[in-house]
Amino acid sequence: TNVAARATARADELTAEEFREGGRILTAKVERLRPGWLAVVGITAYRTALDDKKARIGPQERTIGDTRIWALPNPSGLNAHWTLETMAEEFARLRAAAAS
Template identity: 80%
Template sequence: MLFCGINPGLMTAATGHHFARPGNRFWPALHRSGFTPRLLKPSEQRELLSYGLGITNVVARPTARADELTAEEYREGGRLLALKVARWRPRWLAVVGVTAYRAAFDDRTARVGPQQRVIGGTRVWVLPNPSGLNAHWTLETMAEEFARLRQAAEDSA
């Protein structure tokens, strides 16, 4: 499983750890959904590999907010992400943020959940954006969606 965030926030850029901002719900959702046996800190991101999980971003440029990214950056990020997926060949790509997925892969109708798109042999799932600014999803409903992905991955193994 390769998790893919939108781009590094300023805290992530400063620390070098994905989803480093204290209000971000990625790590708690990952744990509550059963992907990890305990709640990892952003500084422990390398432990993901021991669980068969990886982490990257659509766009490498750090910003304070994702809406600072251009459409071209998203499209180029989607192209580069597809190349990473082709090289690493994870069974699943989990894009964290439906807006980022739509922009990166030019799919205006995408919704959270499994996608029709397959990259090589890699299936694609879109997860909700775990930023604290995403008030549409609670930690509980976010963890439920992460768990749906985990179950689908286990069922397809």
């Protein structure tokens, strides 16, 4: 999922408060719906929204209830740190974890 509902060209166009509010809304949804996994697109969004400054891409130690969390790279073309191949590998890691 995306944390902020407002579409932007760049993540830095969103304020920290928008991310935090999105995190509060998302946490409430997860608590209500109780999915097995929550995948958050964008590490900056995840870190700010869920107040986890040291989070890295991949599975998180933190959970929301019994819901496990996975932070994924943002697939934006502006995300130069990840190639299509390395993004696909990360999404595949989540898929494998969710299937087990």
